[in-house]
Each structure stands twice: as structure tokens, then as C-alpha cells.
Amino acid sequence: MKYLRTRILEVLYPAPDHALLRFSAEPPIFAEPGEFVMVYGGWGAHPVLPRAFSLVESGRIGSILVKAIGPGTDWLAAMQKDHELAVFGPLGRGFDVDPEKTPVLVAGGVGVAPLLFLAERLAASGRRAIFLYGARSENDLPLAEDIAGVAELIVTTENGAVGEQGLITRPLQRVLAEHPGCQVYSCGPEGMLEAVAEVAAAAEAPCQVCLEAPMACGLGTCKGCAVMTTGGSYKYVCLDGPVFPAPEIYGTAP
């Protein structure tokens, strides 16, 4: 792992308040879907910490999906081509893909980032995933078009503007009932992840969740991103995760 001073190649705006930063990585960052990088925009005294982002693509070109929600992400979302971006990674442990089972990917909001990467990786090996993508409204569905190119896409919005109206767990129940032998991979808000884990457990489909936690270092030294596991001990999102088997976090049936 290296601390890279990368250059931004292009910035895409896949939805309001969202930016996809594509940067050149030399040496290349070879990552698995679910692995992440720490990103520092050189903002100086405020904010002080770098930000953790799942990679959307890796190799000579890396990319991250930013939703502007505070000083650090506002800064990143405003960056332009040729700006310098400090990046270190890849970090953490990504998804553990079961080649025997039908992949069902469930994303909420910016949780789409590692799952688009996973869907593309699966497509490259000739497997087409079922991709369930839930959002509050049509403004929170970045990269949906990219997904449609590599996976069977089902969208839900809470306001019903796009796709089915309601939460993503409803089509998930349907998909798991229709397809025996599924493996669920999910990333999104905490409440959604827990609900997805419960639906998967009820359908006896194994489920992996990609977590987010406040973290300072990204590589296991600050001990900031602790998550309590069902076994009663702490694990660290940056080092032991960010992808965990859902039963370990939510106590759902394995």
C-alpha cells in the first residue's frame, strides 16, 4: 500500500450533489470490490481527517463516488480535473464471492459504489447479477445507468418517482423467493442493511454487508471504527471489514 499523490482525470456528476472522481493511480491500485481507500483533499486545518471511500473502479484509474454532505465531501465534490488528490489504499477486506450462488446486490444511496464495482467484476467473468437499488427519490440514484449495462437492475424510490415505490426489501423478498440459491451482497444506510440481513436470513440466503463507520486512520491503528459483533467482541470496520457476514453484525440466522 502506498500513499499516492494522484491527479484527477475527470469529474462526472451522476446525480445532484454527487461527484464521481476519477484519478490516475501510479503505481496502480489493484483492489477487490468492497475494498476502500483513504482520501485526503489537502484541505489543511479544517477538516483535519481524511475520508474513507469504497472504490468504484481500480487499477491505473481509480474512482470514488462522493456525496456532498459536509466540509470534507463538499471540498471533494468541488474538485476539478488536474487537481491533486492524496489517496492511500487499497484497504480492508472486500466481498467474498460465492461462485456457486446467484449474486443479488442490494444498494442504498452511495452504497452503490462498491456494488457497481462488484457487478462489473461479475460481468467480466460472465455472470450477470441481480441488482436492487433503493433511494429516497430520483435525485439519489447515481450510476443507475452504469448498473443497467452490467446487471439486471430493479429500482425502488420512496417517493415512487422512479421504479417501484417503497423500500428495497420488498423486491428483495420477491427475488429471493423466485431464485433459490442466492447470495446477497449489500451496502447502504445502517437501517437498510439490517432489514436486508433479516430478509436474506428469512429466505435462507447468506448475506454480506459492507459497513461504514467514522474512522481516522483507515488501517487499524487508531481503533476508532469499532463495531460490536454478535460474539460480544469489537471488530474494526477498516481492518476486519468493511465487509462482514451479516450474522456477525446483526445476529441474523447464518
Place this chain on the structure above:
Amino acid sequence: MSDRLRTSLGTLTLDNPVINASGTFGYGFEYAGMVDVAKLGGVSVKGISLQPRPGNLPPRTVETPAGMLNSIGLANIGIDAFINEAMPKLRDLGVTVIVNTFASSVEDFAELAERLDPVEGLAALELNISCPNVHSGGMHFGISSSAAAEVTAAVRAVTGLPLMVKLSPEAGDICAVARGVEEAGADIITLINTLRGMVIDVDRRRPMLGEYTGGISGPAIKPLGVRMVYEVFQQVSVPVIGMGGIANLRDVLEYMMAGSAAVQVGTANYAEPGIGVRLIDELEAWCAERDIRSCELVGLAQQG
């Protein structure tokens, strides 16, 4: 590199005055490959206790204006794993190791020191008597000059290692604590640890951190650290190591001119793990340009 940055701290001599602060750089070996860890003046390792500690209830960190709040609770691998697993790696890497210790009783502080004393490859021992995030011990020792002196004396009696004592800015009179630990046998005084703060999550209507309060670090506390170094420098004759919010060369110069013989870099390591090494290079260049040695900067801003 020349010996322009050579730093003499009583019985401890470092190649340069830049040390990575405890709790912000792990045990140091995690960064090998990314950072030239042997080049650092020293690495003060994550605080070690007699038993491993799991740490505090999450969330444990949150950002604050020009800083961060942490309530890690001294999660660490314990002294056995430190000696048997971490130290061999650090020796191989050639890291100048400052072992930072934490305990909740005077006896445990002494036991840690006694067990660390014969360990090969330790440059110094730093007592953390100033952690705001543990329920017993910790800062309790650091806010009272008599308690601080008692811990220092008990450790002094059982170790020949250069002894640093890390003070809390929460002490009513930090100079009195500094004098107390100097008298009790401290070789070096380190300051400042974090100070307690709180952030409220207004959506959930409760404190953001799992343990409610945490220690504030980062640029926000730099003027406080500089002022305390300036005052303590006048009151003790042992060297002072300053820290609190150092993020660039000017910050290093400020702390040194205030009276720091060496500095520790903490929170800034997160954004740039190699910042310590970069500051060494920048300090070397700055001193070379003026044809001075870095030790000549110490206390330059002291008036009268």
C-alpha cells in the same frame, strides 16, 4: 543527513526532534512500506497496559472544528503481545521506540516499567497520566501534582530508561504538575495530551460519542499547547517535548521557539502518515538555509 537536527534530551539523544505521538501511529510497524519509520526522531507507540484492552463503546471519533474528538479508551494489545510481537518488528525496522504506558494504579505503572526496563531496543518510557477517556486512573494522576509525582517516583525507582511524563492540559496548574514530576525523577516532560470535549448529535438528541465525552486534538488546540510549553519551559530544567495540533513546519518552529526541545505530531498523521518524515526534511532545509542547528531554536521566543 547531517547532524544539524541532532536532539539531546538529557540522557536521550535523537537524530531529529520529530516524534510521532502515541495513539496516532499505532505501534509504528503498520506504516512500514508507506513511511520511512526509522527516519523519525522516534515513535511513541499506542499506550500499553498490563492487560489487553478492548476500548470504549462506539462511536469513538468525530470531527470538530479544526480538530477531532476521540474516545478510544486505550484499546491496545497488552504488554505481553507488545514485547513478544510488536517489539521484534520494530527492532527489525530500526524504529526509535518510545514506549507509552497506561495503568490505573501506581503499582501497575511500576510493574509495566519494571517489565519493560530490560526489553531490548527501547529508547525511552513515556507515562500517560493524562488520558481523558478511561474511567479509572488516566487523567486522575495528571491533574494532581502529588499523584503525578507519586507515579513518577514509583516508576523512576524501577527503570533506567529515559523517563518521559505526559501531562494533561486539564491540570489546574500544569506548571505545578511539571515541577512535581521533575522533582520525582522525570527526565523529560511531554505536553499536552487532549482535553475533554463533547459533540451533540442534534438529530438523535444525545451526545455523539458512545462514552459522551472525548479528547480534543488537532490544530484547534495548538495555541493552548504552545502557551503551556512556554510556561512550563520557564519552570523546569528538564527538556520539554511539545505537542498539540502540529500540522506543518511553522507549527514545529512555534513549539520549538516556545521551549520545546522536540515535538510530537499526532492528529496530522491521519491525513498524511508520512508527515513526520516530511517535517524532518523541511526543518533540515529551513535550518540549513539559516546555517543553524535545530537545537538553537529551543526557547528563542522566551522573553525576559
